[in-house]
Amino acid sequence: MKTVLVTGATAGIGEACARAFVRSGWRVIATGRRADRLEALVGELGADRVHPCVFDVRDEAARDAALAAVPAAFAGIDCLVNNAGLAAGTSLAQQARLDDWKTTIETNVTALVSLTHKLLPALIARKGLIVNLSSVAATYPYTGGNxxxxxxxxxxxxxLGLRSDLSGTGVRVTSIEPGMVETEFTFVRTGGDQEASDRLYAGVNPLTGADIAETVLWIASLPPHMNINAIEIMPVNQSFAGFQVARNG
Incomplete structure (x- = not known):
């Protein structure tokens, strides 16, 4: 039985990934800050299939302590799903709070890089898979996205750099780049404004966490000689905006 480590498993895509992988016969190490939600996941899916690791991905000491306590049955990690991430604030760059920028960078970049570096030796030894959750925002800028x-x-x-460096090791690397997915993302981004979140998704028929989780599971289930370098996914109702033009700006 293979084991996957999923960060940010307390909600949205990460939580859906935990369910999808367990349903497909995997063991899951589920990480997140909210112990109650992880325990609920264990209660739902079984302690023999899900091991909770409670830590903030930005806290390397807490992360290392939690991973050191992983039971032997879960110790061989075959797949890392770097899902934990956020956007703090919606302001224009010139109005943004520097602390929001730093929080976003520490979560989406520093923590992801740090955990990947820690697990690389084990993933190489097991010829594993790394799935990183990026976004269509990596390619298409939008106001306030900075x-x-x-x-x-x-x-x-x-x-892509990992994919190049890991050539010959058997390790696969994929960047998944979703568009609009209805999760807690906007609720968190707006500081807990549920109305703003509801407004954003109203009438859109957005993607769901389960949609992305099924994509992650599909990638993890491919033959070991196949690598999906990157995959961009959007709901049908979301497409590309035109260029903006400022008059007399």
Missing amino acids: VYGGTKAFVRQFS
Whole structure:
């Protein structure tokens, strides 16, 4: 039985990934900050299939302590799903809070890189898979996206760089780049404004966490000689905006 480690498994795509992988016969190491949600996941899916690791991905000491306590049955990690991420704030760059920018970078870039570096030896030994959750914001800028888009562009390029460096090791690397997915993303981004979140997704028929989880599972289930370098996914109702033009600006 294979084991996957999923970061940010307390909601949205990460939680859906945990369910999808267990349903497909995998063991899951589920990480996140909210212990109650991880325990609920264990209660739903079984302690023999899900091991909870409670830590903030930005806290390397807490992360290392939690991973050191992983039971032997879960110790061989075959797949890393770097899902944990966020956008803090929706302001224009010139109005943004520097702390929001730093929080976004520390979560989406620094923590992802740090965990990947820690697990690389084990993933190489097992000829495993790394799935990094990027975003269409890595390619298509939008007003207020500034640092968030920059971090996701980093994730995409880092994935390609890993793919190049890991040539010959048997390790596969994929960047998944979703468009609009209805999760807690906007609720968190707006500081807990549920109305703003509901407004964004109203009438759109957006992607769901389960949609992306099934894509991650499909990639993990491919033959070991096949690598999906990057995959961009959007709901049908979302497409590309035109260029903006400022008059007399």
